[in-house]
Amino acid sequence: MFAGFITKTAPEEPMMGEAEADLDGAAIASLEPGTMQVLLPGEDVKFSSPADVGGGYEAFQYRTLLAVSASLGLPYHLVTGDVRQANYSSLRAELVEFRRRVQQLQHGVIAHQLCRPVWARWLETAQLAGRLDLSDPAAARPVQWIPPRWDWVDPLKDIQAQVLAMEAGITSRRKVVEATGYDIEEVDRENAADAARATGLGLRYRTSPGETQGARATPATRPDPGAGAGNDTDDGAAATDPATEQE
Structure with missing residues (x-):
């Protein structure tokens, strides 16, 4: 959209396509695409040229x-x-604050105000319709709501931090699995099925399913280092503690 202004030496002479003048004596002439407007002697058309916004x-x-x-x-x-x-730091800082706010909405609004009433009504309707046979309906109401997982900017560092937290006992494997948006019981069943299938087919992977799941467990009993102190081998090599042996 642009505007043009017509200047002429004889204002009393109307221009082709010019409308009637208003109370202030100003008239508006229409301009259509492809129009060739013939101007009278002394008339000129000047278009508005607003200032540029500049580099700011x-x-x-x-x-x-x-x-x-x-x-x-x-x-x-x-x-x-x-x-x-x-950058990585600024994106992660923004996402942490944003996801904290979204989690408040997930648990405080969606799960508490929407999902819980729907679950209670469904449970009651299913029991009245005879679809469920519950001896204690109140005991079946407690459920756990698992929201969808969050994808981080660097998933490798996030997984390594979760593994270290499990090994240090700061968190549990259940919480780590639920943070990914899955049910730990379903994951365990899938791991058991994968391990059984791999064993039946004679497959061997670097980390077989079900072999090293979760944090590394510490043996309940450790061998006594002094038990084999007097048993010298022929080549003079010392006995190795199985609990401290690294693969």
Whole structure:
């Protein structure tokens, strides 16, 4: 859209296509695509040329979108898709705060206010319809809601941190599996089925299913180092503690 202004030396002479003048004496002439307008002597057409926004428009737009993202509680790169000024640390910091807010909505709104009433109504309807035979309906109401998993920027570091947390006893394998959006009982059944199938087919992998699941277990009883102190071997090699032997 642009506007043109007609200047002429004789204002009383109407221009071709010019409408009637308003109370202020200003008239508007229409301009259509492909029109060749013939001007009278002394008339000229000048189009408006607004000033350019300059080189600071991109910075202004960036700050405006930052304010919009902050007001919505969303990361800037999720709103705009612009990751030019982002790095691993900034993306992870934004995602941690954003996912904490989403988890509040998942557990406080969706699970508590939507899923729980639906589950209670379904359980009651199924029992009244004779689909379920429950001796204690109240005992069947407690359930665990598992939201979809989150994908991190660097999943390798995240998995390594989870393994270290399990080995240190900070968290349990159940919580780690549930954080991925799966049920631990279903995962265990799949691991057992995979292990049985691999054994039946004679397959051997670097880590067989069911062989090293979860944190490394510490043996309940450790051999006494002094028990074999007097048993010298022929070549003078010392006995190796099986609990400390590394693969």
